[in-house]
Every structure is written in C-alpha cells, then in structure tokens.
Amino acid sequence: MAHLLRETKPRQKLAAVAKPILAGIASSVLFTVFTSASALAAPTILIAQNYPLLAEGSTGSSVSQLQATLKLLGFYPGEINGSYTAATQDAVAQFQSAAGISADGITGPSTWAKLLPAPGDVATIPASQVPIDPEPVTAQAPEDVSGPPILRPDIEGPAVSQLQRELTTLGYYQGAVDGKYEKFTQEAVRAFQSDRGLVVDAIVGPSTWDALTQALGS
Numbered sequence: 001m002a003h004l005l006r007e008t009k010p011r012q013k014l015a016a017v018a019k020p021i022l023a024g025i026a027s028s029v030l031f032t033v034f035t036s037a038s039a040l041a042a043p044t045i046l047i048a049q050n051y052p053l054l055a056e057g058s059t060g061s062s063v064s065q066l067q068a069t070l071k072l073l074g075f076y077p078g079e080i081n082g083s084y085t086a087a088t089q090d091a092v093a094q095f096q097s098a099a100g101i102s103a104d105g106i107t108g109p110s111t112w113a114k115l116l117p118a119p120g121d122v123a124t125i126p127a128s129q130v131p132i133d134p135e136p137v138t139a140q141a142p143e144d145v146s147g148p149p150i151l152r153p154d155i156e157g158p159a160v161s162q163l164q165r166e167l168t169t170l171g172y173y174q175g176a177v178d179g180k181y182e183k184f185t186q187e188a189v190r191a192f193q194s195d196r197g198l199v200v201d202a203i204v205g206p207s208t209w210d211a212l213t214q215a216l217g218s
Contacts, residue, residue: 051116051148054107058084061209065148066107068213069115069162070095072169080217116158151204155181163204166212167192 052062063084070076075098076091089105096103099114107115149159160179167173173188186202193200196211 051107051109051112053109054084056084056086056089056105061206061213062148063088064213065162065209066092066115068166068216071216072165073115080213113158116162148209150206151181153181153186153202160185163189163212166216170212170215 052058054063054066059082061082064080064082066084067076067078067080067082067088070088070091071080073095075095076088078085078087078091092107092111093103093105095115096105096111099111101110101114148162151160151163156179158179160181161177163181164173164175164177164179164185167185167188168177170192172192173185175184175188189202189204189208190200192212192215193202193208196208196215198207198211
C-alpha cells in the first residue's frame, strides 16, 4: 500500500504542473483561431491605393472616373470618354503640380490619394492654383470591369467621399463629405437610382457609377 501511495503522489504532482500548461496551450490555440476568424470577417476598407495605375493609352471606366474627378476640380476641360489621351495626361500633371507631387502625368497611388483624400484630411491644393470655370461634361463613360469599387451601406473610405462629392454636384446630397456611407448618403443614392431608372438598392456598382458619370456630363 505504501508503495502505491508513493507512486500516486508524483503522478498527482505531474498532473498539477501539466494542467496549467495544457490550459495555456489551449487558450493560445483558441485565441489564434478566433483572431484569424475575426480578421477574415472584418469589413474591407476602401483606400485610394485600390485604384489602378493609369497612364497615356489606358482606357476604361477608371479613366472616365479620373476625368470626371479632374473636371469637378476644374483641371480637365475635355470629354469624359474613358481614354487616357494627352489632354488627360496634361490635366493630371497640372493637378499633381498643384497638389505638390511629382508632375509626371501618371495616375498612381500618390495621385489617387490626393484626388480621393481619406475622411478628415484637409485640402492640399491652394485655392489660387485651382482653375476657374471648367467646361461642362459632354460625353458618357464606357463600361469596363476595372472601374471604381462597389460601395455598400456602412462602408467607409475615399471612394465614398468621391461619391458624396458627385451626388452633391448633382443636387442629391447636402451632407458632409466625410467618407462614411451612412443614412443620408444612402438616401441620396436611392433617390438618384430612382430618377435614373436603376435598381433602388443603395449599392453603388458599375451601372450607378456610369449613370453618375453620364449625369455629370449632361
């Protein structure tokens, strides 16, 4: 009996030591699993770097979006035709110069970041350098799979700010340009979609972006 008791005590000590170690390992595994799951479930935040690199010769609705933005800012007087011509390149270079970045006429991440600043950013172009009285838009943008991102309610980012600016120009939105796709922006999108005969779902996809570009050019 004494022999059995002597064998039992070391086992009890080993169990007492191993128990917290195993519990710690289990906690670490669970933490890793839940952290990974949370990361996978986290909503995607749109940033300017998601836009494609554009240069002379590029085509598509991303170019049309660029041209429409430059026209709203007063730098581009030409047609919104989805073609990155010399006139578009000159407008980009003028904007880049006014924004204080390399004026190479190529629209990359730094240029998109200036065109579509994050919510809360202050203006980076002095008012004295912004052209006055831009000519009205006259052409409709073609559709392309490389176009602007799809926006859904409650998302945030610079693309939402651009959407808000365009809706403000068209008279559908009177709120703050804050990059937040919340109630008033959703209502403005629904009103615009209804007026243009689109599906009224507050989701800004290719058809809504194209309709916005067309409306800005009318």
